Amino acid sequence: MSRQLARRSIDHVLLERGEVANSWRTERWDSLTLLTPNWLSRLPDYSYEGDNPDGYMDMPEVLRFLDTYAERFSAPVETNTTVTAVTPNGSGYLISTDQGDWHGKSVVIASGHCNIPAVPKIAQDFPDDIEMTSPMYYRNPGQLAEGGVLVVGASATGVQLASEIQASGRQVILAVGEHVRVPRIYRGRDIKWWMDVAGILGMPYDEVDDIRRARRVPSLQLAGFPDKSMLDLNALTDKGVEIAGRVAGVNGNKLMFSGSLVNVCALADLKMKRLLNTIDEWATENGMDGEVEASHRFEDTRVSEHRRLELNLADGQIKTVIWATGYHADLSWLKAPAFDARGRLVHDGGIMEPSGLYVLGMPYLRTRKSTLMDGADLDSGIVADHLQNYLAKKLSVN
Amino acid sequence: MSDTQVNNGVNVEHLLGAREALESAPEAAQFKWRSSCEWVNGTHSKSTITSFYGLGDEQDRGKSFSIEADHPEAFAAEDNAPTPAEIALTGLASCLMGGVASVAQHRGIQLNSVKATVEGDMDLAGILGIDDEVRNGFGTIRVSFDVDADASEDDIKALVAQSQKRSAVFDCITNPTNVEVSVKKA
Known part of the structure; x- marks a missing residue:
């Protein structure tokens, strides 16, 4: 966003509570890598320059990548500055921080959607002697007590933690709800490559069948x-x-698992097949069939006949529970009428109702890649255009 | 998605309109379903279903339905009606069936015939108090669907999967529910 504003000669400042790339620096586990191949981190005037375009950056590489970006363009970052409130104030916004106040005609929220672990209420019902953590605080299996681990949630985070914790010698039980199964590599190419070229990542939010659902996937x-x-x-x-x-559910020392496992796996298998069908159709239409490996399908998810419905939390089988159940954005500092009755931020592709307010980096903000680094260029460009017009109109009125 | 040629007897536009309306009026989405059951004799009972609460008000449908339950002769009962357990299985099948029709309509899939058969395993050692380790309820419930529809096998499977995902009774049976029973002396 800063790069887009600089291109348009719009004065701005970046307020950062810690250092550049703070969440990547302080809130991620040790083995995490990006889930997108390196070439797919195309930022305005900047992209991956290393010698492993098909690899996945680990956290030190992500930090170097973003630090270099900030330095190269001398982004006007005020580090170690925590925003405590943004309040509408006459012709713009009062931005209160722990390093003093700022006033801006416009504010772009780019604080992300992963600020507070979304731990379900049921966590409170677990016995006190079971340790609980979330991916925001988990770093590696060595931190965990010896003994079994229940990982709750089977999206990207849950499956990665389950894998490395199991490899550390701790028996893992993975609690699986709705999930989105995809292969890493399909027909010899990265799934993100397919999704990019076939227009799946870039599908605009106003062309999606049910955007509210798409934003919750x-x-x-x-x-x-x-x-x-x-x-x-x-x-x-x-x-x-x-x-x-x-x-x-939890009833005393008894944890209960849903009997819907077979169905959530069937839903994921069918959804993956539909994705692969779309990719195959695209490949044929675009004459790719000769260039890539042959179309194939993956084995359906195997569900054990002996899948458990209960777990005794008192017999020492499980020592730790990790809630890999997602995150919420923390926008408690935003003191503007920007939320609906359910407390969700209201925006139209990043453009918010209170004039001069914008948001970036939210799930399916404008496209499926809005939460990827690669989505920032498109989204910030559109938001910057709108912001520029807004400032111009304001100037002509004044 | 919805195809005007497809007619499964489901008014999808109405359902989608209701979803839209209820999203902005969460209190209207709060429903209460009811049934009242009266003992007849032995294990024979008769339930009556009339009103429900929803859309912010009491809904009197202007008629009532009744469902009887009993147990078979093998239980030394008179077998006047199906067992409550069979009625529970029936509730699951009919809930999934309604879902299949609705989802099919929404997805533009014409149904020609749909049949679901439900079977639940039960070990009577539970309800008879023979073995505390055995639960009273069903061990496993199997539902098998036979669907004749103008769609691919995967699309038909997806219909049935989506129906499970959005089924109230499927949720009741697969997940725990707090049940509060109160008693007063007449």
Whole structure:
């Protein structure tokens, strides 16, 4: 966004509570990599310059990538500045921070949608002697007590943690609700390459069948392993992870899992087939069939006949629970009429109702890639155009 | 998506309109479903279903339905009606069936015939108090659908999967529910 504003000669400042790339720096586990291949981090006037375009950046690489970007364009970043409130104020906004106040004609919210772990209420019903954590605080299996681990949630985070914790010698039970199964590599190409070229990542938000639903879809079940292997439930079963249904209830020391596991797996298998059908059709229409490997389908998710419905939380089988159940955005500092009755931020492709307010980086803000680095260019360009017009109109009125 | 040629007898436009309306009026989406059951004799009972609450008001449908329940002769009962357990299985099948028709209509899939058969395993050692380790309810419930529709096999499977995802009774049976029973002396 800063780059887009600079291109348009619009004065601005970037307020950062910590250092550049703070969430990547301080809130991620050790083994995490990006889930997009390196070439797919195309920012305005900047992209991956290394020698492994098909690899996946680890966290130190992500930090170097973003630090270099900030330095190269001398982005006007005020680090260690925490915004405490943004309040409409006459012709613009009062931005209160722990380093003093700012006044801006316009404010662009780019604080992300992963600020507070979304731990379900049911966590409060677990016995006190079971340790609980979330991916925001988890770093590596060595932090965890010896003994079994229940990982709740089977999107990208949940499957990655289940895999590495199981490999550390702790028996993992993975509680699985609705999830989005995809292969890492399909017909010899990265799934993100297919999704990019076939226009799936770039599908505009106003052409989506049900945008409210699209904005709630969980993250793709992916990992960025160097060997590019697929990390689905079948792979986890092969590694020894026990697959169970969604966490449904706690009654005293008894944890209950939902009986819907077979169906959530069927939904994911069918959805993956539809994605691969779309890719195959695109490949044929675009004459790619000779250039890539042959079309094929993956084995359906295997669900054990002995899948459990209950777990005794008192017998020591499970020492730790990790809630890989997603995040909420923390916008408690935004003191403007920008939320609906359910407390959700209201915006139209990043443009908000209170004039001069914008948001970036929210799920399916304008396209499916709005939460990827690669989506920032398109979204920030459109928001910057709108912002520029807004400032021009304001100037002519004044 | 919806195809005007397809007619499964479901008014999808009305359902989508209701969803739109209820999203902006969450209190109208709060429903209460009811049934009242009276003992007849032995294990034979008769339930009556009339009003429900929803859309912010009492809804009197102007008629009532009744469902009887009993147990078979093998239980030393008179077998006047199906067992409550069979009625529960029936509730699951009919809930999924309604969902299949609605989803099919929304997706523009013409149904020609749909049949669902439900079977639930039950170990009577539970309800008879023979073994505390055995639950009273069903061990596994199997539902098998036979669907004749103008769609591919995967699209038909997706209909049935989506119906499970949005089914009230499927949710009741697969997930725990708080049940509060109160008693007063007449």
